[in-house]
Amino acid sequence: MYNLAKYQKLKNKINRIERAELGFFPTQIYKLENLSARYGVNIYLKRDDLSGFSTFGGNKIRKLEFLFGEILEQGAQNIFTYGATQSNHALQTAIACRRYNLNPILYLVDVIGEGIKDPKANILLDKVLGAEIKIIEFKENEDEFEAMYRAKAESKNYAQEISESEDDYYLIPPGGASPLGTLGFVNAYLEMKAQEFKEDLNFKNVFHATGTGGTLGGLTAANKFINDDIQVHGINVSHKDDSYLKEVAELSTAALNLLGIDFKLSDRDIIVDNNYVGAGYEIPSTRANRAVKIFAEDEGIFLDPVYTGKAAAGMIDYLEKGKIEKGSDLLFWHTGGTNALFAEKKILGNLLDNHI
Known part of the structure; x- marks a missing residue:
């Protein structure tokens, strides 16, 4: 009990x-x-x-409520997150960004090797939302987790490049975890x-x-x-x-x-x-x-x-x-x-x- x-x-x-x-x-x-x-x-x-x-x-909406509480308090404008090309979390992050007039930047690993030439489902909706999308393709002998870590490193560099200070951007981990x-x-x-x-x-x-x-x-x-x-x-x-x-x-x-x-x-x-x-x-x-x-x-x-x-x-x-x-x-x-x-x-x- x-x-x-x-x-x-x-x-x-x-x-x-x-x-x-x-x-x-x-x-x-x-x-x-x-x-x-x-x-x-x-x-x-x-x-x-x-x-x-x-x-x-x-389910990611529940996590994003707490994460966006901190984002709004911080005053960040560029919101980065990660996932596969059909990531539910990435889509819901982009939706949350549009709710609060923020800029979603999505680093998406091409797990199934289809690219986005013919976007469907979540990746289609990401594009309708006007999210900035960075496709991460696998390198030789790289698995999905290694590709995701590489995406996080690349995004940090890009975040610093487009932002005047660290308060201007926020990095949400995969899945909001x-x-x-x-x-x-x-x-x-x-x-x-x-x-x-x-x-x-x-x-x-x-x-x-x-x-x-x-x-x-x-x-x-x-x-x-x-x-x-x-x-x-x-x-x-x-x-x-x-x-x-x-x-x-x-x-x-x-x-x-x-x-x-x-x-x-x-x-x-x-x-x-x-x-x-x-x-x-x-x-x-x-x-x-x-x-x-x-x-x-x-x-x-x-x-x-x-x-x-x-x-x-x-x-x-x-x-x-x-x-x-x-x-x-x-x-x-x-x-x-x-x-x-x-x-x-x-x-x-x-x-x-x-x-x-």
Whole structure:
């Protein structure tokens, strides 16, 4: 049973942090009746895909509210961030910039090797928004993380070149996964707990997609600090080694420290499953595409092949293998990203195959 006093302490402290207004919260939670009947578990959906003032919401809005609170206080005009060419985070950063009349500069790694000659989905919307786009192509024997680090170094040089002082620019890490951005999902966990209490629910498990770690870090930080008994499962969408657990634990700890809370998480506190990545990031998998179709055909809910599809594949596999207690309450956190359904064919894979 969670500690109510710690819940209130965390809520009071986080409410003192400056933030921008970018989303419509709380996002709705409701039961997926057909999937619940299929698996004998009470499956609920948290609709963070409907979080933003723009049509294209998602989990990054929560992080950006805290990051833009600092950006607006600093008075920065040039806002830099990073991702793949179909990055949800980059798009949402550009949207937030336009909300506050700031200049979005996006460094995007061409993970799938398609370039932007025929822009689709997020990269198309980035261009409609008038964002300044820098495409980062892979060098020989370079992986996506190395390319991203190189992009960060290049962007710092460019930021200094176009700015009169350091206050004129702000560098947002990939996915908004900084201690400040992570507070968005510390707060999100508290929001979920309030809804759980109001609706007389008792979640035993929460499933979501994890990439850069800010969402997982924030949810786990709040979960462990208030001593909750919910299992927070991060289903990985890209290949990572065991150092990822330490990185997320450090991010969780740093987020709580920002609030003046002396509480340390370890890698043993972080629950991550790497079994549903498939071949790699932005590479479709049959299991993820099957999950996308199950959600669509059973509930009329759209997921995507890159993030939520892989998270749902993990959740469905747990359900089908009997790893989740029958009759228990389970939450699937929809983190957005359905724009990827309109992306390049390389990202969609065999989604339209009737036999998956």
